[in-house]
Amino acid sequence: MRRSFHVTLAVAIAASGVGISAASVSADTKPGPGQVAANRSAQADEAERTLDAASAAKAGSSSSNAGICSMYVPTRASITSPYRAINVPLGPNCAEANVELAAWEAVHPTQGTQTFMLYDGSSSEPWELYDFDAVGKWSWNPEGAFDANFEEVAQYGPYSTDVRYGSYGRVTATRSGSKVTVRTTAMRYWAGGSKFIGWSDARGQIQWRTPGSSTWNGLKEVYSTSTGTYSYTYTTNASREYRVVLRPMTYIWESTSPAVRR
Template sequence: MTAALMLATAALIATPASAQTAAACTLTAPYRVVIGQPYKEFKLSASSICSLNGGSSGWDLIHPSQGSQGGAYFISGTTQESWDVYDFHTIGLHTWRPSGAFDSGSNPLTQNTVKSDIRLATAAWITSKRTSDVVTLTGTSLLYSTASDSYFKRSAKGAFQFKERGTTTWKGLKAVTTNSAGVATMSYRYSKTRDYRFVLYTTPVSWDQASATTTR
C-alpha cells in the first residue's frame, strides 16, 4: 500500500460521525390553510428516516407575534400526524421550526423549515341578467365569522372577470369594492355570449375566492 493511500484510508477511518453529512429529515405541511368551519383536520407527514428504528423528530409551529402554536412530533416509526385546526387559531403566516431530530443511534438529522398560512374563508356569489345587448352582473362578498360559525356579507375588494366561450383564460372586466351589504353591480353592452365570474382578493386575514360561473 502506498503512503498516500495509507494516509487517505486513515483519514477516512478517523472521520467522526458528527463530521459526516447528516441525513435529511423533512416535514410536509399544507401551505394554504382555510378556516371556514369550527374545526378541520389537516395531515402532516415526515420522511421515513425521521422516526426510523427508534428515531424521533419534532417541529414547533411559530406565529411571528404570538409565539408557539403547538407542534408536530414523530416517534416509533410514525410518518403521519393529525393537525387539528380550530376556528380560534391564530391568523397569519406560521413557520414549522425544527426542534430536533435524531436517528436510532442518537445522531442528529438535518431538518427543513416549512410555512403554513392560516386565514379565514370567504365566499363569492354572482348573478347575471341580459336585456338586449346589456349585461348586468351582481357580485356578493361574504366572510366566515368565527363568532357565529357562519358566513356574513361584508365590504371587500374584488373583480368581475370574463372568458370567451370555448376558452380557459379568465380576463379582468372591472375591479370593484362591494358596499357594506357585500354587493357590487355593473352593467355594460356586449352582444355575444360570455362566461362571467366574481372573484375576491386575498387580504391579511382572508383567502381569495372565485364564484361559480354564469353565462350571458
C-alpha cells in the first residue's frame, strides 16, 4: 500500500505540470537568509502541491479515517549556533491511523510563515533552525494529513514553540581571610555575529549552599555591566559553593552556571 500511495501521488503531482524541487540544507555550510528563504519557499510550494495532489486523489471517495495524527515539536527552542537541526518525530497515533502524508506550517506572529514540517512517508523530520530566524512564539498550524488510501486524517494543533537566544553564566570565587569575592559573567548568543557575547544588563542572582546540601540560598542580586560582568564581596568564614542564576528576558533564555567552592 505504501508503494501504491506514493506512485499515485507522484502521478498526480506530475499531472499538475510542476516538478518537485525541495531544497536541502547542509549543516556544514551555513547559507544566507536569502538562500534559506528561497529554500523554504520551495519547500512550502512542494508541501502545497503534495497536499493538493493527495486531496485530488481522494476526490469522490465517501470513506473516512477516524484516526488522528500529532507531532512532537518542542515547546521551547534555543538558538546557540548558526545552525541546528532539531528532530521532530510524529506521534505513534499517526502510524496507528496509517498516515502517509502530514504537514504543519510554522507561523511567527509578526514575521509570518517561517517553515513547514512535511512528513511524506517518514516518521521523523529535522526542523532546521538558523540564528537569523525570528525569535518569539511560533505557532505550528495543521495543514493536512492523509492515510494510504488518501483519506484525510485529523491533526492535533496548533502547537506553540517559544524560540529565544541561548545564554550561559560563569562564576569565580576568591578568598582573602574572611572576605570572599564572587565574580560572575553572563553571556548571551548574538545572531549578528553568530557567537556568544557579554550579556549587558542581565538580571539574576548569586546563590550559595553548604557543601553536601541540596538547598540553594540567595546571596546578592546581579545587574551585569555592559560586558556582562558583576562582582560582589562579603564576609564569611564558612566554606560555601556559589553559582549564578540568570533570569530570562523576552528573547533570551535563562541559565544557571556550574558551581564553584570557596
